[in-house]
Amino acid sequence: MTGDYVLYNLIACLGIIQAGVSYAGIRGLCFFKRPIFGYLFALVAVSVSSAWFFTVKDRNIKGLEGSEQFTFVITAAGLALAATVLLSSLINWRMKSKNPPVSEDSLGPGFETLRYMTFFQAIKRRFFNKRKQA
Amino acid sequence: MIARADTQLFEWINSLAGQNWLLDKFVMWTVNDYFIPILMTLLMVTLWFSGRTLAQRERSQRVFMIALTCMGIANGFVKISNNVFFRPRPYVGHEAHMLFYPPTDSSFPSNGAAVTFALATAVFISNRKLGGVLYFFCLVWAFARVTAGVQYPVDIIGGWLFGVATYIFTYFVFIYAEPWPTFVIRAFRKVYLA
Numbered sequence: 259m260t261g262d263y264v265l266y267n268l269i270a271c272l273g274i275i276q277a278g279v280s281y282a283g284i285r286g287l288c289f290f291k292r293p294i295f296g297y298l299f300a301l302v303a304v305s306v307s308s309a310w311f312f313t314v315k316d317r318n319i320k321g322l323e324g325s326e327q328f329t330f331v332i333t334a335a336g337l338a339l340a341a342t343v344l345l346s347s348l349i350n351w352r353m354k355s356k357n358p359p360v361s362e363d364s365l366g367p368g369f370e371t372l373r374y375m376t377f378f379q380a381i382k383r384r385f386f387n388k389r390k391q392a
Numbered sequence: 393m394i395a396r397a398d399t400q401l402f403e404w405i406n407s408l409a410g411q412n413w414l415l416d417k418f419v420m421w422t423v424n425d426y427f428i429p430i431l432m433t434l435l436m437v438t439l440w441f442s443g444r445t446l447a448q449r450e451r452s453q454r455v456f457m458i459a460l461t462c463m464g465i466a467n468g469f470v471k472i473s474n475n476v477f478f479r480p481r482p483y484v485g486h487e488a489h490m491l492f493y494p495p496t497d498s499s500f501p502s503n504g505a506a507v508t509f510a511l512a513t514a515v516f517i518s519n520r521k522l523g524g525v526l527y528f529f530c531l532v533w534a535f536a537r538v539t540a541g542v543q544y545p546v547d548i549i550g551g552w553l554f555g556v557a558t559y560i561f562t563y564f565v566f567i568y569a570e571p572w573p574t575f576v577i578r579a580f581r582k583v584y585l586a
Contacts, residue, residue, distance in 0.1 A: 267430065274434045278441030282449070304434065308427075317424045319493050324467045324503050327425070331433050332460075339585065366446055368581030380584045 259321050260330065266311040267334030268341070273303025275342050286353060286372030286380070287346045347376040398546040402482055405538045405545070409489035415539075416491060423492050423536040428529050429504065432511055435522060436460070439515070440586070453577050453586055455518045458562055462510035466558040470506050473554070474498040481542060488541035495542055502543050505534055505551025510558040517559070 279287040280296025290296050311317070322330070353376055365371050371380045408415060422428055439456040443449030479500035482488050497503075508530045516523025530552075537543040566573050580586030 270434055274437050278438045282441050317426055368584055368586045372584055377584055
């Protein structure tokens with residue numbers, strides 16, 4: 259039950275995150291270039307995982323407590339975010355070199371930076387390039 | 393008098409079970425502990441990423457943090473309440489049409505209603521559209537719980553009050569906890585996760 263629940267939430271969160279980042283235009287975290295595919299991916303991920311979770315076993319029985327559900331949802335959302343970061347960095351690994359160079363001042367904080375580069379490119383730029391300069 | 397009205401209302405709503413195959417299927421699909429809570433949580437997750445500008449996103453992320461905290465606190469409040477007060481489920485002492493397994497914990501307040509209404513209220517205060525959708529899901533779930541014979545209507549109203557009270561409590565906790573919530577968002581932002 260726990261495994262099913264975490265997997266269901268993980269896949270559904272993965273989809274929902276794609277819808278969110280596509281809408282917000284955080285291209286460094288997107289799996290697809292066009293936002294419409296992000297929304298479609300979300301729709302498919304949520305519907306398929308829901309269909310699987312609710313048809314593979316009867317869920318109208320005593321299962322997880324509320325507090326357990328809360329913990330597992332947070333765990334699954336965290337894992338989905340980690341998976342998004344990894345996959346999007348792999349898919350968009352050429353993103354920074356394809357884009358015209360962005361000046362330091364025009365880059366915003368946090369997700370704003372990920373409009374122009376992937377997560378790992380941003381981390382590298384922030385923590386390793388600075389060290390080199392120092 | 394309230395108890396009598398509650399029982400009558402329960403009996404009326406619960407009598408809908410077993411009358412219509414489609415309604416029964418709908419109730420059995422929505423009544424469980426997972427479908428609607430997960431749907432609501434997923435919609436809440438979008439808040440972390442939504443917002444086209446930095447300011448909009450920061451506001452949404454604050455709402456996300458309050459809503460998440462509300463869910464945890466509402467759970468705790470209901471647990472404490474259940475240790476102090478116990479109300480048997482409707483099927484104990486009444487002839488109820490059951491469309492769900494018979495739970496044995498206290499019926500009042502509804503744990504599910506408390507948690508989902510807390511989440512929906514937190515979102516509704518700052519985002520009427522999304523909050524409205526979440527409130528709609530709460531109402532569907534509440535209807536399903538009563539129709540399935542596992543909750544009295546007053547349990548749902550109690551859960552709603554618990555949820556709203558939890559939101560107010562959490563809201564003030566966040567105000568008094570400043571600058572920590574801002575610090576958390578900025579910490580996530582520093583590592584490009586917010």
